[in-house]
Amino acid sequence: MQLQNSSMSNQVVIQNWLIKQLAEQLSLDSATISITEPLTRYGLDSIDAVTMVGDIEDVLDVELPSTLFWDYPTIEKSSQFLAQNYDLSNLNNKADDAHVLEELEETGIEATNSSKGWGGLFSRIKGA
Amino acid sequence: MHPLIQYRVAQLLEQDLGDPNHLESTLSFKKVIELDEEEAFPEAELNWLYNWHLQDYYVPVDCGGKFTNFEEFLALVRVLSRRDQTTGIAFTTMFWSFLCWMAGTEEQKQKLAQFMIEEHGTMCLGYSEREHGSDLVNGGLTATKVPGGYLLNGEKWPINRATRSGVTFVLARTDAEGGAKGLSLFMIDKREISNSEYYNLPKILTHGIRGSDMSGIGFNNCFVPDSMLLRQEGDGLEIGLKGFQITRTLCAAFAQGAADTALRTTLNFALKRVVYNKTVFALPQPRKTLVDAFLDILICDCETIGAARGFSVIPEQFSVWSAVVKYFVPTQLEKMVNDVYVVLGSRFYMRDEHDCGIFQKVLRDNSIISMFDGSTVVNLHALMLQFRQLTKYRAKRKPETMAEIKPRLATIFSLQQPAPNFEPEKLELFSRGADDSLQGLEIALQQLEDLRQESNVNQETLEKLINLGKLVLDELNVHDELIAQSKFEFGHEQSPELFEIAKKYCTLHAAACCLHMWIYNRQLLGEFFASGEWLVLSLHRLLRTIRPMPYLISEVYLENVAQELVRLHRENKLFSIVPIQLAQSEINKQEDQTNAITELVHV
Ligand SMILES: Cc1cc2nc3c(=O)[nH]c(=O)nc-3n(C[C@H](O)[C@H](O)[C@H](O)COP(=O)(O)OP(=O)(O)OC[C@H]3O[C@@H](n4cnc5c(N)ncnc54)[C@H](O)[C@@H]3O)c2cc1C
Numbered sequence: 228m229q230l231q232n233s234s235m236s237n238q239v240v241i242q243n244w245l246i247k248q249l250a251e252q253l254s255l256d257s258a259t260i261s262i263t264e265p266l267t268r269y270g271l272d273s274i275d276a277v278t279m280v281g282d283i284e285d286v287l288d289v290e291l292p293s294t295l296f297w298d299y300p301t302i303e304k305s306s307q308f309l310a311q312n313y314d315l316s317n318l319n320n321k322a323d324d325a326h327v328l329e330e331l332e333e334t335g336i337e338a339t340n341s342s343k344g345w346g347g348l349f350s351r352i353k354g355a
Numbered sequence: 356m357h358p359l360i361q362y363r364v365a366q367l368l369e370q371d372l373g374d375p376n377h378l379e380s381t382l383s384f385k386k387v388i389e390l391d392e393e394e395a396f397p398e399a400e401l402n403w404l405y406n407w408h409l410q411d412y413y414v415p416v417d418c419g420g421k422f423t424n425f426e427e428f429l430a431l432v433r434v435l436s437r438r439d440q441t442t443g444i445a446f447t448t449m450f451w452s453f454l455c456w457m458a459g460t461e462e463q464k465q466k467l468a469q470f471m472i473e474e475h476g477t478m479c480l481g482y483s484e485r486e487h488g489s490d491l492v493n494g495g496l497t498a499t500k501v502p503g504g505y506l507l508n509g510e511k512w513p514i515n516r517a518t519r520s521g522v523t524f525v526l527a528r529t530d531a532e533g534g535a536k537g538l539s540l541f542m543i544d545k546r547e548i549s550n551s552e553y554y555n556l557p558k559i560l561t562h563g564i565r566g567s568d569m570s571g572i573g574f575n576n577c578f579v580p581d582s583m584l585l586r587q588e589g590d591g592l593e594i595g596l597k598g599f600q601i602t603r604t605l606c607a608a609f610a611q612g613a614a615d616t617a618l619r620t621t622l623n624f625a626l627k628r629v630v631y632n633k634t635v636f637a638l639p640q641p642r643k644t645l646v647d648a649f650l651d652i653l654i655c656d657c658e659t660i661g662a663a664r665g666f667s668v669i670p671e672q673f674s675v676w677s678a679v680v681k682y683f684v685p686t687q688l689e690k691m692v693n694d695v696y697v698v699l700g701s702r703f704y705m706r707d708e709h710d711c712g713i714f715q716k717v718l719r720d721n722s723i724i725s726m727f728d729g730s731t732v733v734n735l736h737a738l739m740l741q742f743r744q745l746t747k748y749r750a751k752r753k754p755e756t757m758a759e760i761k762p763r764l765a766t767i768f769s770l771q772q773p774a775p776n777f778e779p780e781k782l783e784l785f786s787r788g789a790d791d792s793l794q795g796l797e798i799a800l801q802q803l804e805d806l807r808q809e810s811n812v813n814q815e816t817l818e819k820l821i822n823l824g825k826l827v828l829d830e831l832n833v834h835d836e837l838i839a840q841s842k843f844e845f846g847h848e849q850s851p852e853l854f855e856i857a858k859k860y861c862t863l864h865a866a867a868c869c870l871h872m873w874i875y876n877r878q879l880l881g882e883f884f885a886s887g888e889w890l891v892l893s894l895h896r897l898l899r900t901i902r903p904m905p906y907l908i909s910e911v912y913l914e915n916v917a918q919e920l921v922r923l924h925r926e927n928k929l930f931s932i933v934p935i936q937l938a939q940s941e942i943n944k945q946e947d948q949t950n951a952i953t954e955l956v957h958v
Contacts, residue, residue, distance in 0.1 A: 252845060273492050273535035275845035277784045281744045293784040294593055297535035
């Protein structure tokens with residue numbers, strides 16, 4: 228039961244994080260994103276979906292199948308797959324925006340203009 | 356025999372094909388020009404190659420063929436393409452078989468292997484459609500599930516060897532909804548589908564490779580059995596994109612074969628033609644142009660041969676490396692051909708004057724390489740989508756990462772080391788930020804520093820290499836800063852500026868490959884290679900496209916490279932870092948009778 232609970236909450240956390248990613252990347256209002264709609268509905272192309280796997284791997288620090296968003300093409304399905312198959316026990320901490328930002332900046336290049344640093348990813352998280 | 360075993364078969368094929376200047380040889384320039392004029396398919400020439408059993412080298416050893424590694428394979432295609440790209444490309448549509456070696460069942464592989472080896476069968480690749488070229492995901496040809504198989508409807512066009520091939524690889528839509536899992540790949544054996552259910556489209560008249568069977572194929576409720584599906588329904592795009600990583604890398608060999616002929620025939624002219632009481636080659640400007648062309652070939656060698664070997668060592672990084680090779684090598688060599696035609700003067704434009712007019716044909720044929728199998732923009736686009744991760748990964752490197760890159764670089768670039776077996780199942784859709792060649796640049800710089808202690812290295816040349824190497828690193832750092840600070844966008848509407856940045860990345864990649872190639876093969880590839888002067892000039896040549904540099908770095912080096920170029924020409928050796936012996940040339944025989952007699956002895 229314990230396990231199921233934690234995987235449930237992991238799923239919700241990653242779901243919310245993915246919504247935020249998509250909303251900011253594609254300049255959409257996060258309220259309009261439904262977790263059950265295929266990601267392509269929002270203009271995300273197949274190759275972009277592969278690139279996004281890389282972003283998520285970075286933050287979660289796990290190696291994922293490159294076809295993750297092809298095989299699980301909605302936010303609901305991919306979050307469920309992630310929560311069930313990966314140890315994301317520190318996800319709650321990681322999904323804390325300030326923490327993630329700090330971690331990314333530690334690893335990133337010292338961008339002179341940090342508000343633009345790491346392109347979409349940094350500004351998205353900062354803006355969140 | 357060549358001391359490097361991976362070049363022996365190519366040298367054998369080369370000798371058996373004979374001198375292309377000799378009118379009677381198989382694939383002589385005269386013959387291939389005649390065929391081109393007639394726009395005739397090189398039927399007899401391909402049969403000769405089948406009887407030679409060249410097809411065996413397209414089938415992996417564990418499927419009953421003789422394919423062992425891509426380095427050997429590239430050399431074979433190069434030998435073929437230096438004579439005729441039409442034939443080279445027509446025969447080499449067989450390399451689409453890698454889709455089956457990669458994704459097929461044991462049964463599918465055995466069947467295809469037998470078809471190729473024993474029945475002299477060939478295949479074509481049907482990805483493009485009239486309405487959808489580069490946009491594979493939105494292809495309109497459908498495959499609808501019915502009991503026992505699928506019903507195909509739609510057309511593929513323009514397809515090389517669509518009519519004259521027994522097997523057609525077709526990318527078809529199996530999910531009306533579309534999406535990344537909406538495509539499936541079929542390996543269709545034409546003998547096993549109904550004649551009335553498919554048709555071929557008429558020959559397309561093309562600018563170059565005019566004798567090719569450029570056509571198309573269409574399907575009308577055509578039943579194809581389940582056994583022709585590769586892997587699972589919905590896996591088509593993934594197999595297709597991974598297959599491209601293989602074939603795009605191999606495309607470089609077509610361009611390199613053509614580049615050799617373009618330079619060789621121009622030299623045939625420049626070394627004999629006298630103007631103002633001097634040969635053209637003795638004039639400084641044409642001489643420099645031809646030396647630069649030679650350097651272009653050497654640079655592309657380092658990139659291509661490195662990639663061919665890298666395939667077996669770091670297949671998981673090939674979404675990056677294949678895009679770099681497919682962009683860089685064909686465009687660099689296309690430009691090279693354009694540069695040297697100035698030296699050939701008016702003869703470049705004539706179809707029957709100098710060396711049977713082969714230059715004109717090369718010029719036309721070669722320009723397709725950067726377009727098919729993923730165009731220049733498509734490859735740059737594929738690369739730039741990974742920039743953010745490449746940059747991030749490089750910034751995150753730890754000493755342990757570098758310690759892992761080092762032995763991999765050694766295996767990739769030491770031509771004497773056997774390359775491990777290629778494992779296609781390790782190909783990945785994105786490289787997770789890794790690119791050993793550029794990310795190992797600091798390793799190369801350290802190795803250069805270490806060479807300061809070596810007595811057999813010219814310290815002045817080494818100094819120049821170190822300085823140029825540092826500039827490459829500077830530029831890579833500039834690149835990374837730029838990417839780190841730019842806003843990443845998904846999708847197809849990338850800025851023109853980013854395309855320019857991607858081109859620079861490829862240039863730096865080539866520079867890194869040149870450095871690695873030299874470091875690991877100094878003791879192996881002969882005196883000219885070892886001296887490193889060509890490398891100084893090559894790095895300088897590459898960097899000049901990125902930052903302001905002096906026009907010339909050393910007249911002495913230039914002269915030494917010019918001497919080597921003339922020597923390879925005289926001795927009939929391939930313009931390459933691995934200058935294999937070419938078939939004895941009539942042209943040089945007339946030029947120098949005494950030399951010719953000694954050279955007739957086969958190596
Ligand atoms: C001689 C020859 C042989 C061929 N052989 C085969 C074969 O055997 N099998 C096969 O399947 N196909 C084959 N093709 C087709 C070839 O692969 C396509 O022509 C190629 O993919 C480009 O498609 P397109 O011309 O329809 O251009 P489109 O896809 O319609 O593109 C039009 C233009 O849009 C721009 N563009 C496209 N994508 C991007 C991007 N990502 N970023 C920026 N700009 C972009 C480019 O400027 C491009 O030129 C062959 C073509 C020729 C000419």
